[in-house]
Amino acid sequence: MSLADVQAFPDSRGVDLEEVGVGGLRYPILVSDRQGNKRDTVATFNMSVDVAREVKGAHLSRFVEVLHAWRDQLGAASLLQMADDLRTRMGSGRASVAATFVYFLEREAPVSGATSFMDYACTVESIVTAGTSIVRLSVEVPVTSVCPCSKAISDRGAHNQRGRVTIEVDLADPEGGLWFDELIDVAEESGSSPLYALLKRPDERFVTMSAYDNPVFVEDMARAVVVALRADSRITRGRVQVVNDESIHNHDAFARASWTNAGPGGRRG
Numbered sequence: 001m002s003l004a005d006v007q008a009f010p011d012s013r014g015v016d017l018e019e020v021g022v023g024g025l026r027y028p029i030l031v032s033d034r035q036g037n038k039r040d041t042v043a044t045f046n047m048s049v050d051v052a053r054e055v056k057g058a059h060l061s062r063f064v065e066v067l068h069a070w071r072d073q074l075g076a077a078s079l080l081q082m083a084d085d086l087r088t089r090m091g092s093g094r095a096s097v098a099a100t101f102v103y104f105l106e107r108e109a110p111v112s113g114a115t116s117f118m119d120y121a122c123t124v125e126s127i128v129t130a131g132t133s134i135v136r137l138s139v140e141v142p143v144t145s146v147c148p149c150s151k152a153i154s155d156r157g158a159h160n161q162r163g164r165v166t167i168e169v170d171l172a173d174p175e176g177g178l179w180f181d182e183l184i185d186v187a188e189e190s191g192s193s194p195l196y197a198l199l200k201r202p203d204e205r206f207v208t209m210s211a212y213d214n215p216v217f218v219e220d221m222a223r224a225v226v227v228a229l230r231a232d233s234r235i236t237r238g239r240v241q242v243v244n245d246e247s248i249h250n251h252d253a254f255a256r257a258s259w260t261n262a263g264p265g266g267r268r269g
């Protein structure tokens with residue numbers, strides 16, 4: 001039986017579509033960390049292409065075909081090739097592939113040395129056109145922050161809260177060896193204290209006091225991230241967002257900044 005290829009039908013409305021794709025597609029992947037450990041995890045994929053005004057639709061099944069074909073070779077560089085493969089197979093001018101997954105790092109509690117896994121939401125995204133390619137990494141890192149104002153004005157204690165530091169960077173070279181681990185370290189160092197899954201009492205004492213000794217506003221955290229990364233030649237540009245779930249309000253506080261790194265064609269900002 002011959003089935004109509006509806007997606008290939010023409011369209012006469014004269015509307016270019018910048019992105020058409022599939023989102024929320026969960027697929028098993030293998031992720032390596034800086035120490036060379038490989039872990040199975042599940043990524044959620046968002047994949048898209050542009051669709052020219054004269055074409056009715058995108059062949060969505062091809063997104064999954066391409067992903068399945070590339071599933072064992074996913075890395076920053078191969079994700080670019082995958083997006084380019086997608087662009088060619090779809091006959092599009094632009095294609096993007098983004099994979100978001102939980103990245104686990106084994107952490108030692110600061111005093112007892114007890115080990116546990118911390119989980120971080122990470123995304124790697126590639127965007128390809130005929131003449132350009134971008135590989136973008138992003139991490140979302142939870143931290144503790146102690147309010148410097150509260151510490152300065154209070155007779156006892158200071159309010160503190162969970163903060164979320166999101167760093168997004170474009171790589172100068174997809175093979176340039178920037179690890180999620182490094183971005184996570186920068187984010188954790190910007191806060192008053194990192195978080196741990198497992199803390200014994202001596203660790204809890206240490207974390208509480210070291211956070212108190214290192215109070216930061218959301219502005220301080222955002223600036224600390226920019227300062228740590230703006231001279232890194234492996235990065236062309238980046239953005240940071242810090243959100244504090246305020247413990248003395250029922251709203252949050254946030255700060256955002258973006259920068260362009262110094263380098264060929266780049267400017268520090």
Ligand SMILES: Nc1nc2c(ncn2[C@@H]2O[C@H](COP(=O)(O)OP(=O)(O)OP(=O)(O)O)[C@@H](O)[C@H]2O)c(=O)[nH]1
Pocket residue numbers: 005007057058059060061062
């Ligand atoms: N473009 C488009 N496709 C949809 C939509 N809803 C469902 N579909 C998809 O239609 C797909 C089937 O069409 P194609 O991907 O073109 O499949 P095909 O024609 O067998 O594959 P090719 O030969 O590679 O073109 C299914 O994977 C459905 O997901 C929609 O809103 N837009």
